[in-house]
Amino acid sequence: MSYRERIGAQLADLKLPGAMEALDGILARIDGGELAGADAIEALLGSQIELRNQRRLQTAMRSSRLPAIKTxxxxxxxxxxxxxxxxxxxxxxxxxxxxxxxxxxxxxxxxxxxxxxxxxxxxxxxxxxxxxxxxxxxxxxxxxxxxxxxxxxxxxxxxxxxxxxxxxxxxxxxxxxxxxxxxxxxxxxxxxxxxxxxxxxxxxxxxxxxxxxxxxxxxxxxxxxxxxxxxxIRGNSYRMKNHTELYKTLNYESEDLQTHGKTTRTRRRKETATT
Ligand SMILES: Nc1ncnc2c1ncn2[C@@H]1O[C@H](COP(=O)(O)OP(=O)(O)O)[C@@H](O)[C@H]1O
Ligand SMILES: [Mg+2]
Incomplete structure (x- = not known):
């Protein structure tokens, strides 16, 4: 049995699906010389912890009435x-x-x-x-x-x-x-x-x-x-941040309207004249 198979079997025995899922990628990084020793152990355990935390959060979302996930x-x-x-x-x-x-x-x-x-x-x-x-x-x-x-x-x-x-x-x-x-x-x-x-x-x-x-x-x-x-917290609204940008865009548009307004108005008058 290869390392991969032995470790995979151990992780399955311990019921650690997050670590199992990450195992191949981690072994590939070890082969590639990107990861070694304690870093590899940390990465493997970290994957399991991440999955566990994700599941905990999902469970909490169902019962806690949290309106959104913010981090x-x-x-x-x-x-x-x-x-x-x-x-x-x-x-x-x-x-x-x-x-x-x-x-x-x-x-x-x-x-x-x-x-x-x-x-x-x-x-x-x-x-x-x-x-x-x-x-x-x-x-x-x-x-x-x-x-x-x-x-x-x-x-x-x-x-x-x-x-x-x-x-x-x-x-x-x-x-x-x-x-x-x-x-x-x-x-x-x-x-x-x-x-x-x-x-x-x-x-x-x-x-x-x-x-x-x-x-x-x-x-x-x-x-x-x-x-x-x-x-x-003393500061500006983050919601207004987008509004400020929107506002600017609207302002530019209204400036456009002001410069082009004349032509529009003239055109409209002409249309009225023809009908
Ligand atoms: N500093 C920030 N960085 C990123 N997003 C922010 C920040 N401040 C506010 N937001 C976002 O802006 C929106 C309004 O913020 P929120 O927390 O609801 O404000 P408050 O509760 O103070 O009225 C939310 O979607 C929030 O995620
Ligand atoms: Mg609020």
């Missing part, structure tokens, strides 16, 4: 200079999840708050931990629904269980007093129990009016901030 690799730091790259990279090492700390992304619309919250959730899922995603409004809706049907405790448990919960879009939609109380209960349960990543377009000083109650909002902020990393 740190897709994030353009040059567009958002107010963000400290080292801080974001360090958060993606997920020590904060182990320590059950929170992360809050604050900033105006389009600066990448949801993107970074999602990429932290993706990394957590790939690490094999449970995640869950919801906008504040959706989470409160689900809590109110559970309350009406007498299953609030169950729902609170479900939302307390994940190692990482994303609470997106605090401040976009008004919430009822009952909704605010339910959310407060959820955050009290999660406090020192699991990490929560929150995003808001409003500063903390405005959270009182979002939650309709200054006292509750400050008790909430107090718990959230106890073990917390705050990422304040």
């Amino acid at each position: 740190l690799a897709d994030f353009d730091f040059t567009f958002q200079p107010s963000i400290k790259r080292e801080q974001i990279e360090s958060l993606h090492q997920l020590g904060f999840v182990e320590r059950k700390e929170n992360v809050i992304f604050l900033g105006p619309p389009g600066v990448g708050k949801t993107h970074l919250a999602l990429s932290l959730a993706v990394a957590t899922a790939q690490g094999g931990r449970r995640i869950y995603y919801g906008s504040l409004a959706d989470l409160i809706d689900s809590l109110e629904e559970a309350q009406t049907s007498g299953r609030l405790n169950q729902r609170l448990k479900t939302l307390t269980y994940p190692a990482l919960l994303v609470v997106d879009e605090i401040g976009y939609l008004p919430i009822t007093r009952n909704g605010a109380m339910l959310f407060f209960q959820l955050m009290s349960r999660r406090y020192e129990h699991g990490s929560t990543v929150l995003t808001s377009n409003k500063g903390f000083e405005e959270w009182g009016s979002i939650f309709g109650d200054d006292v509750m909002a400050s008790a909430l902020i107090d718990r959230l901030l106890h073990h917390c990393h705050i990422v304040n």
